Amino acid sequence: MALTLRRRRATEVTTDEKIRIRSVESIDVTVMIGSAISSFALTQLLYETFLPLSGALGYIVVWYALFLAISWIAVRELRGTVRAKDHLARVVVWSGASLAIVPLVLIVLYVIGKGYHALRPQFFTQDQRYVGALSDATEGGGSHAIIGTIQQVGIASLIAVPLGITTAVYLNEVKGRLAKPLRTVVDAMSAVPSIVAGLFIYAAWILALGNQQTGLAGSLALSVLFLPTVTRTAEVVLRLVPGGLREASLALGGTEWRTTSRVVLPTSRSGLVTAVILGVARVIGETAPLILTVGGAFIMNWNPLSGKQDSLPFFVFRLIRFPQESQIARAWTGALVLMILVLVLFVIARAIGGRGPDHIGRLKKWRLQRKGLA
């Protein structure tokens, strides 16, 4: 194989065959397979014959180390030191990445495996009103928790997104005298444990002001957690807008407000969507603050302003501790539905505002044409 490579290099290049930089050639694959087999054999020998070792973890570690060493030597012999270093770095990076991704995939697969059993249409349409101790897992559903989560996270974003983006504008565009202390407050807020956010709303909103446990109280607790995430991300995103654009806008006679609203914010739109997504991701799986504030419920409550509500994480938290198999199965389904909900929300958010500022969508095109601007 090495011989043919050398020969190809010696002959003149006459065809317009594309040079494939960084391509993996069959020789690389052969070396990898060979190294894997020989290092496996060596590990087997060490463990079974020579050394008094046992245990799967140590076995894998030794195998991996031997594989690195053997393949290093093999590649160096065949392709030289530069290639060998390249190979080593590639193997380490790839194995590190796989190590990081594997748990993620396992979690998703585990939840799907546990939850798909009770995932029927009725899970989205029914609540737990008629669920008895002996009901099958496919009876009843979590619609009340889905609606609760959507309402609570929705209200929380209505509070936190405008407030967070305005704060980021203050920190980065206005640069007022309070910017520095404010940034410290935002940083401190992002370190608040979620249960403390729940306790705060419980003490300030429910006990002191005499309100009930409602979906709204839950939203307030969530927005305490939502706000710092949106603010910090939005601030970074606004900082990425080139200063030249602000200057250009001011040089045209624009006011600070119009510069921000017509130039800076539209330019960073997709980044701001990311900020909102990160904020939603931060709060949609929160259980602790909701335990104290929404109260939890087994039946549908459409009104977030009065009466207890449920939410998906809370639903999972309660049902997973039941003794009945059917309730545990429903809890897993709740977890699966929560993941699906997050996925759907993110896809929608990306579709609405995820493209770069250069992208002109159909709606914008239509609007421009009406104004004579396209």
Place this chain on the structure above:
Amino acid sequence: MTDLQITTPVPTVGSSTAVVDDDTRGAAGLTAKNVACWFGTKKVLEGVGLVACWFGTKKVLEGVGLDMAPGQVTALIGPSGCGKSTFLRTLNRMHELVPGATLAGEILINGVDIYRGAIPVTDVRRRIGMVFQKPNPFPAMTVAENVVSGLKLSGLKVTKSEREDLIESCLTKAGLWNEVKNRLGDPGRALSGGQQQRLCIARSLAVSPQVLLMDEPCSALDPTSTRRIEQTISEISESVTIVIVTHNMQQAQRVSDRCAFFLAAENEPGRIIEEGPTKDIFTNPRDSRTEDYVNGRFG
């Protein structure tokens, strides 16, 4: 619709020329000596006294005075770091955007001080437009939107037909109409570098400025685009007073009527060494340092 010609005059938008010269009261700190600029037969920009600028405690300009005559092109030349751009940015109050930047002196537009006068800062900047070194069209806007963005940003209302006329006339003036008339709906950044810079010029022209400041507008462009922009400058200079900073001696000779040579000695603020008709500066300079610089012996 003919190429390279000013076919229609820019419609006066809103009250851009009416918001003139009311008052000259107020207070600020820039020092300009004999900075002056004219428009038509009216004196447009004039500085009496000394213009001095500081960044923090560092004085970067001292005793600068210049007359920029109406309808003329004034080139500011000089080596890097001598305060040309700073001076340019004092002329439309962009200097003060730099944190810690202060200034002293007077800059008068039509005899009215732009710092102490009653003209709002947004009006100052609209009347004295600016084109930057790097083309900076707004990324979130189309070509057409970019042209009329100044109206939106300064809150001027126009009808749809006025807007369409303005887009065409400004792009024509900037020598870009024929190239982009079928691409008005494309994003501003889809154009090439030279086109983007001309788009920025068109954008500045759309708010009917009386003065246009250009800070090395061609330094990022290839010779062909540079040529187009120089053409544009000579075409619009009849209706707009132009002040241009350039490092390119040939360009200064080609486009400008008058020239001012800036120089800063080591650890000293920049000063105007010599100022006069471009021909004199290049062929018959009074100061030996000017002669050395225009002949490429330093800087």
